[in-house]
Structures are given as structure tokens and as C-alpha cells.
Amino acid sequence: VQLVESGGGLVQPGGSLRLSCAASGLKFSEICMAWFRQVPGKEREALAVSEYDSTSIYAASVQGRFAVSRDNAKEILYLQMDNLTPDDTAMYYCAAPPNIGLCGPSRLREENYDRWVHWGQGTQVTVSS
Numbered sequence: 853v854q855l856v857e858s859g860g861g862l863v864q865p866g867g868s869l870r871l872s873c874a875a876s877g878l879k880f881s882e883i884c885m886a887w888f889r890q891v892p893g894k895e896r897e898a899l900a901v902s903e904y905d906s907t908s909i910y911a912a913s914v915q916g917r918f919a920v921s922r923d924n925a926k927e928i929l930y931l932q933m934d935n936l937t938p939d940d941t942a943m944y945y946c947a948a949p950p951n952i953g954l955c956g957p958s959r960l961r962e963e964n965y966d967r968w969v970h971w972g973q974g975t976q977v978t979v980s981s
Contacts, residue, residue: 853877853970855946860975867936867979873929873946873972880904881924884955886968887931889942889977896945898960902929909957936979943974 859871873885887899900920901909908920919932929946947968949955958964 853948855948855970855972857944857946857972857975860944860977862978862980863936864981865937865979868932868934869936869977871931871933871944871946871975871977873931875927875929875946875948878948878970879952880922880927882952883948884953884959885922885929886947886955886959887918887920887929888945888947888968889940890945890974891942895962896965897942898962898965899944900931901955901957901959903954904952905954909955909960911960933977936977938979941977941979943976945974946972 854876856874863869882904884903886901888896890896899911899914902920902922917935921930948970949967950969
């Protein structure tokens, strides 16, 4: 399994970015995917889950500002981030579980982070003026 994130960069407050995660080696059209972020010295934070049927589930911290989507034919996961603030500065990762099927909102909870076993290398997002 390989997950490769891209699309990060430097953006001004209030700006937008779209991250991509190209997946290979898994049954992308049958598996849920997720976006996480992490700031050095802090815990990882789950942001959004994309079910294989394109149903989306969001953490409260990004609900209404971030939108996850996927292209099952191209095996790419996206994260559209709008109205960015300096607090969104972090390394952003996509992740996948070991098995196909639905994940549900419980996968956003910290106690279930260990169910995400495949990770990309991350893409840095910096929000600064």
C-alpha cells in the first residue's frame, strides 16, 4: 500500500488549499479513507473520514470549512480546505485501514486511531501572512 499526499504549501489566512492523496495497492473503491493532521509536539488529530460510497464524516473542528471527496476511478482522496487560519498550520496525512468496508464516525475518535494502519508521508500546510 502506498499513499502519497500533495498540495500543501504556504497560504495566507482566509485562503484555501486542496490536498490530494494518491493511493495504490488497496481496493480504493471499497475502503474508507481519512485525513489527519499533526503539529509538532501535539497529538494527531483526525479531521475527516470518506466512506467508500463518498459519505463524509467530519470532526467538529473542521466541519463547515473542510470538505473531503474522492475519485474512486483515479484512486485519489481530496481535502478542500477553506477559510484557513494559522491554527490550521500542520502536517497533513491521509490514512487507510487494513480492511475494506465502512468505518463510521467512531474512527474519528482518538481511541480508534490505531485502526488506521496505512499512512502517507504527509504534506505541510502553513497558514501565515
